[in-house]
Amino acid sequence: MLSLNNVTMRYGARLLFEDVTCSFLEGRRYAITGPNGAGKTTLMKILEGDIEPTKGSVSRPKKLGILRQDQFAFDEFRVIDTVIMGNSPLWKALQERDVLYAKPHEQLTNKDGMRLGELEGIVATPLMRMPRSCSTAWASNRRCTNAR
Ligand SMILES: Nc1ncnc2c1ncn2[C@@H]1O[C@H](COP(=O)(O)OP(=O)(O)O)[C@@H](O)[C@H]1O
Numbered sequence: 050m051l052s053l054n055n056v057t058m059r060y061g062a063r064l065l066f067e068d069v070t071c072s073f074l075e076g077r078r079y080a081i082t083g084p085n086g087a088g089k090t091t092l093m094k095i096l097e098g099d100i101e102p103t104k105g106s107v108s109r110p111k112k113l114g115i116l117r118q119d120q121f122a123f124d125e126f127r128v129i130d131t132v133i134m135g136n137s138p139l140w141k142a143l144q145e146r147d148v149l150y151a152k153p154h155e156q157l158t159n160k161d162g163m164r165l166g167e168l169e170g171i172v173a174t175p176l177m178r179m180p181r182s183c184s185t186a187w188a189s190n191r192r193c194t195n196a197r
């Protein structure tokens with residue numbers, strides 16, 4: 050669970066929010082709305098730990114994926130790959146696995162084989178937690194990409 054405990058934020062004389070206590074529950078979706086300058090971006094930065102609030106504290110879950118406010122940063126990637134990049138060990142394992150599988154079969158060494166076993170282990174766990182339709186679509190699309 051992600052929660053704010055008595056969080057106050059001010060920049061000089063400008064008070065953005067005061068004594069905010071609220072919780073964001075796992076599996077729910079939330080939207081932060083407000084006029085320009087209300088403090089939405091500042092609140093997101095406080096939630097992710099990028100900046101410290103003037104007062105109060107934030108508790109974060111052990112794993113927290115963040116997609117930064119930059120609409121061009123992921124233009125070249127598919128949405129699902131962008132989401133997976135939020136889990137950096139998983140994304141790195143997938144990249145490394147693709148490189149090994151792209152090697153001509155006869156060039157794969159024993160060490161490569163062992164490493165592929167480890168990588169499949171890293172990859173399998175989070176993919177099993179995805180909704181089935183999602184992991185299936187993702188896996189088949191990647192195979193198409195690799196075959197090209
Ligand atoms: N680093 C900063 N120093 C001083 N004032 C800031 C800083 N960052 C944001 N502000 C001010 O805090 C207010 C809220 O900004 P921001 O969180 O970007 O609002 P929003 O995302 O809702 O448009 C604005 O008045 C902005 O000028």
Ligand SMILES: [Mg+2]
Nearest residue numbers: 086089090091
């Ligand atoms: Mg903003």
